[in-house]
Amino acid sequence: MIERLERRVTGPILLGLALLLFVLLAGCERDPQSYRLEGPIFGTGFHITFYGDYDxxxxxxxxxxxxxxxxxxxxxxxxxxPDSELSRFNQAEVGQPFELSPQTAEVVREAIRVGDISDGAFDVTVGAAVNLWGFGPDKHPDRVPDDDQIAEALKEVDYKALELDGNTLTKTKPVYVDLSGIAKGYGVDAVARALDALGVDRYLVEVGGEIRTRGDKPGGQPWRIAVEKPVSNERSVQRIIELDDSAVATSGDYRNYFESDGKRYSHTIDPRTGRPITHHLVSVTVITSDCMTADALATAIDVLGPDAGYTMAERENLAVYLVVKTPEGFETRVSTAFQSYLEDSETEDRS
Known part of the structure; x- marks a missing residue:
């Protein structure tokens, strides 16, 4: 629910993103003017910057x-x-056809597709396992579940139990669908479509770190997006990329985790095992034409890890930027499709 929406004309702007990305906006001209909208949504916040001359x-x-x-x-x-469309589907009986809105059906359809191409690394029914580890809405003190608890939770994790026929969704066994790994990106796309419909053609939309841009800034300058360095004790830049009409999403585990008996447990749960990921991929950035897909793919590749994630990126021709932790610091792996987004003028910090 939106509690407050601010509108103001701004001069130079710096948008600090709540998760893994932040946007560097250079000084802007008076004509066209720069406008900014912001407010809370989805348990996080949104920031929109657009240019033009509007009454x-x-x-x-x-x-x-x-x-x-x-x-x-x-x-x-x-x-x-509890009365949302998704909540009502989750409350429906197994085998009961449920008519979704075209919007929710679109998101579920893409979630199933990304689940398929990632061999189940993206699964919108993973909520039972996420909650078990204390990272879901049913938060509890940090604890490590035993094997029997994990096996029990995995009985409720299976996106293939979702059958979508047109806009009609049916579950073939008890599963709980949580679209938080893709709906935030869809929200960015929904805002972009609203702006397009009103003739706004130079904008940046950000919701909780997921971004979509259109057009350019005054003077023909591109939108410059900073991929954050994946360290938990500071906010600094790993790499600058330039966007025009694109969407970008980043996933990583370096800020959300807990430690028990000296071992660190990531908030990213592999839906195939019911356990936190243990590989050394700490950040993945994905660029696509729409933010819904970027959002889901970033999560999927984060689960897959550096090797399988890179293989998927090349197989599917995805623009993906991986940051991997090594004993010497960080190394990057860049898919072929991502190469064109890199700025030659920007030096990369590999420390």
Whole structure:
């Protein structure tokens, strides 16, 4: 639910992203003007910067359209609202056909596709295992579950139990669907479509670190996105990339984890094992044409790890940037499709 939506004309802007990305916005001109919308949504926040020359009536239309787009996604796909469409599906009986809205069906359809191409590394029914480890909405003191508890949770993890026929979704066994790994990106896309429909053609939309851009900034300057260095005790830049009409999402485990008996447990749960990932891939950034897909792919590759994730990126021709922890520091692996996004002028910190 959106509690407050701010609108103001800004000068130079710096958007600090809540998760793994932040945007470096250079100084902007008076004509066209720079506008910013921001507010809370999806348990995080959104920030939108756009350029143009709009009167108060047009700005009010833009503000309301953004608000409506985000609210609709929250109303349909929230697991925190008991009357949301997704919550009502989760409460439905096994085998009972449930008619989804076209929006939710689109997200579920893409979630199933990404699950298939990632060999189950992306699974929107993983919630039981996530909750077991204390990283879901049912948070509990940090604890390590035993093998029997993990095996029991895995009985409820199986995206293949979801059968989607058109907009009708049926579950063939008890599973709980949580779209948080893809719906946030879809929310970014929904805002982008709302802006497009109103003729706004130079913007950056960010929700909880997931980003989509269109057009350029004044002077023909591209949107410059900074991939954050994957360390938990500071915020610094690993690499700058330039975008025009693209979406970008990043996934990583370097800020959300717990430690028990000297061992670190990632918040990223492999739905195939019911356990936290243990490989050394600490950050993955994915660029696609839409943010919904980027969001899901970033999670899938984060689960797969550096080797299988890179193999998937090359097989599917995905633009992927991996940061891997080594004894010497960090090394990067860049898919073939990502090469064109790298700035030759930017030096990369591998320390």
């Amino acid at each position: 108060d009536e047009k700005l009010a239309d833009i503000e309301q359209s953004v608000k409506d787009a985000l609210h609709d996604v929250d109303r349909l796909m929230s697991t925190y609202k």
